[in-house]
Amino acid sequence: MSCTVCLCDTELSQEDKSILDEILAQHSLQESSLIPVLQETQGRLGYLPRPAMEYVAKALKVPFARVYGVASFYAQFHLQPRGKHIIRVCQGTACHVRGAKEVLKAFEDELGITAGNTTDDLEYTLEVVACIGACGLAPTIMIDDETYGRLTPRDVRKLLRQTKRAAQAQ
Amino acid sequence: MDDTLAKARILVGMGTCGLAAGARPVFDALVETKQAVGAAVEIVPTGCIGMCEQEPIIDVIQPGTDRVTLGPMTPEKAVHVLEALINGAPIPEEWVIGRITKDAIYPELSSFRKQRRIVLRNCGFINPESLEEYTALGGYAALEKAITTMTPEQVIEEVIAAGLRGRGGGGFPTGLKWRFTRQAEGEKKYVVCNADEGDPGAFMDRSILEGDPHAVLEGMAIAAYAVGADEGYIYVRAEYPLAIRRLQLAIQQAEEKGFLGQGIFGTDFNFYLHIKEGAGAFVCGEETALLASIEGKRGMPRPRPPFPASKGLWGKPTNINNVETYANIPYIVRTGGAYFATIGTEKSKGTKVFALAGKVNNTGLTEVPMGITLREVIYEIGGGIRDGKKFKAVQIGGPSGGCIPEELLDIPIDYDSLTQAGAIMGSGGMVVMDEDTCMVDVARFFMDFIQKESCGKCAPCRIGTKRMLEILTRITEGEGRPGDLDALLDLAYTVKDLSLCGLGQTAPNPVLSTIRHFRHEYEAHIVDRTCPAKVCNALLTYTIIPEKCTGCGLCARNCPANCISGAPKEVHIIDQTRCTKCNTCLQKCPFEAIVKS
Numbered sequence: 001m002s003c004t005v006c007l008c009d010t011e012l013s014q015e016d017k018s019i020l021d022e023i024l025a026q027h028s029l030q031e032s033s034l035i036p037v038l039q040e041t042q043g044r045l046g047y048l049p050r051p052a053m054e055y056v057a058k059a060l061k062v063p064f065a066r067v068y069g070v071a072s073f074y075a076q077f078h079l080q081p082r083g084k085h086i087i088r089v090c091q092g093t094a095c096h097v098r099g100a101k102e103v104l105k106a107f108e109d110e111l112g113i114t115a116g117n118t119t120d121d122l123e124y125t126l127e128v129v130a131c132i133g134a135c136g137l138a139p140t141i142m143i144d145d146e147t148y149g150r151l152t153p154r155d156v157r158k159l160l161r162q163t164k165r166a167a168q169a170q
Numbered sequence: 171m172d173d174t175l176a177k178a179r180i181l182v183g184m185g186t187c188g189l190a191a192g193a194r195p196v197f198d199a200l201v202e203t204k205q206a207v208g209a210a211v212e213i214v215p216t217g218c219i220g221m222c223e224q225e226p227i228i229d230v231i232q233p234g235t236d237r238v239t240l241g242p243m244t245p246e247k248a249v250h251v252l253e254a255l256i257n258g259a260p261i262p263e264e265w266v267i268g269r270i271t272k273d274a275i276y277p278e279l280s281s282f283r284k285q286r287r288i289v290l291r292n293c294g295f296i297n298p299e300s301l302e303e304y305t306a307l308g309g310y311a312a313l314e315k316a317i318t319t320m321t322p323e324q325v326i327e328e329v330i331a332a333g334l335r336g337r338g339g340g341g342f343p344t345g346l347k348w349r350f351t352r353q354a355e356g357e358k359k360y361v362v363c364n365a366d367e368g369d370p371g372a373f374m375d376r377s378i379l380e381g382d383p384h385a386v387l388e389g390m391a392i393a394a395y396a397v398g399a400d401e402g403y404i405y406v407r408a409e410y411p412l413a414i415r416r417l418q419l420a421i422q423q424a425e426e427k428g429f430l431g432q433g434i435f436g437t438d439f440n441f442y443l444h445i446k447e448g449a450g451a452f453v454c455g456e457e458t459a460l461l462a463s464i465e466g467k468r469g470m471p472r473p474r475p476p477f478p479a480s481k482g483l484w485g486k487p488t489n490i491n492n493v494e495t496y497a498n499i500p501y502i503v504r505t506g507g508a509y510f511a512t513i514g515t516e517k518s519k520g521t522k523v524f525a526l527a528g529k530v531n532n533t534g535l536t537e538v539p540m541g542i543t544l545r546e547v548i549y550e551i552g553g554g555i556r557d558g559k560k561f562k563a564v565q566i567g568g569p570s571g572g573c574i575p576e577e578l579l580d581i582p583i584d585y586d587s588l589t590q591a592g593a594i595m596g597s598g599g600m601v602v603m604d605e606d607t608c609m610v611d612v613a614r615f616f617m618d619f620i621q622k623e624s625c626g627k628c629a630p631c632r633i634g635t636k637r638m639l640e641i642l643t644r645i646t647e648g649e650g651r652p653g654d655l656d657a658l659l660d661l662a663y664t665v666k667d668l669s670l671c672g673l674g675q676t677a678p679n680p681v682l683s684t685i686r687h688f689r690h691e692y693e694a695h696i697v698d699r700t701c702p703a704k705v706c707n708a709l710l711t712y713t714i715i716p717e718k719c720t721g722c723g724l725c726a727r728n729c730p731a732n733c734i735s736g737a738p739k740e741v742h743i744i745d746q747t748r749c750t751k752c753n754t755c756l757q758k759c760p761f762e763a764i765v766k767s
Contacts, residue, residue: 070466132186133409134187136527
């Protein structure tokens, strides 16, 4: 796991370097490209390892502190490795008044982790989000890019079993 | 609109709501069946018509008859409908939600009778991924009219005459904003669309972007012409992947047809449009924070003035409006500002789209003329409260808004009346709460949200919201103190008056409005140590009703604290000293023998 406090991180692998070069080649090398570059980097690497951020900083000619500042400011960026599947449980107003707390608890119980964490096998990361904009179907969740609505704690168990089965089939 | 298409079509509602409810398998099943039998029926994805409750929804359109809407669908039901259509058999009446005639949309449904669709005019009617369907209904005609027959000043005059005010929350007159940007000095100018819809409980902008993306592009292009900009950005939440995909496609289509890009409609007007994905920061809905984020910086607001109209993106004059505001523009240019101004009230013109959610029967999107009452929206359009419960409050405007109680339901919906009642128009989220919702818990929920989203730049917001959250948390945990209400009010006014940006200045609204209208609930928590709505667990006691308990033992086996005991087939008992009030037993009991009080 990467360390975000000091500079003790490992080197960037050759493979990661070529991924970064590929991403950087599609952007103009200036500060305004920082957020899209970080988004794509995270999309490819799964999270933002410190050496990757340093590499981006150099390429865009932006101080590393600013890259780190941006990466730690936005909720979307992750400085730690994440699970293969991301489960986002909506805790928006409409979901809140229609039982989102129980849905979240069901996920926590089923996965054995609390919100904001990743299972030990790096399969699932459980997150809460403020609103995914499907309030009409509250309570809602997203597994990766798929949205599911009108859930009960019982549905959660079913859904997780399906997802696991689908993952095994692949 | 139906008669422009010769053959039968089936529309499948494929916005995020539809997809979440299972529209994808419905669509796939229809396409598969159609191909298997070689039918000429067209299967088309469309945006959201606004009836989230009934999703997945399909629409059957046949030339010469009313359009029929059916739902909620399953793949099997949908295939059945398709087969009926192919065989000339009647469509099963029991699945029909309503009909769209030549003159009216769902005349028989109370949820549509009071609606007036301007912004949502195409949502649920066209395939959002088809430019041809947009232009067939008059799309891009307004842009052509503006840039080939009007001067930029005339366009601005028209928008001022319409009386359109910003739909993102502030309610600033749009035409004036355009004029400021037009008059600002500088060669290079920008237009920006704020699609960072972050209010929990709001999904209007998502539905517009998913259901009618070209309307937003057209509105932005007209704005660019009016203010003298040649470049624009749409800042859209990364949490809306479908909206982003449809916007990208729409921009590409519009560029190919020459509605965007260089020399639009053969004039020397150029307009280039880019999409910027947000990165998950609520504060980026604030315009100066949004601009900082486009520039690649942390999304932190800065003091105004200078306003973006004079110094915006990279220091250049910039016009920022939200999605719904831009979506109104083509209609205004086409029909004229004077006509638009006849809709609505004296100071709030036009319509407003609301996202109706929470404990109402008909959740979904609704577009109503300004001036309609909250009661009409909740009881006629929303169909009243679910499960026969009693209405308690409606939350309007998200974390910046407030809760409005029963006795104020007859106020008209316009910018000024809502502000007076302690809420704001906001972007249009409307979450209905019933007797089972605890208002202190709601206030705590919003403060928790705001405290996490506070960017930390200014002290009143950063520290004030944290302290308010602490007080609210201890009240909901049964540890409220006598002076807490005064302390909350004191903090609320400090944060409101001293914060740098709109986020902080409006952050105390949920607390202020709930104290104003539901003070007795706070007092019940602090003084009587009870939660009247039975939500705040720490203030509840779980007990087993002996008459209902069958002694099945399910509660005892599942209790994580092991505090339920009893012999098999005999009444069980909860040990109150060890109960952690986790609610597990209540959920597990199949006989409803466990109650909280």
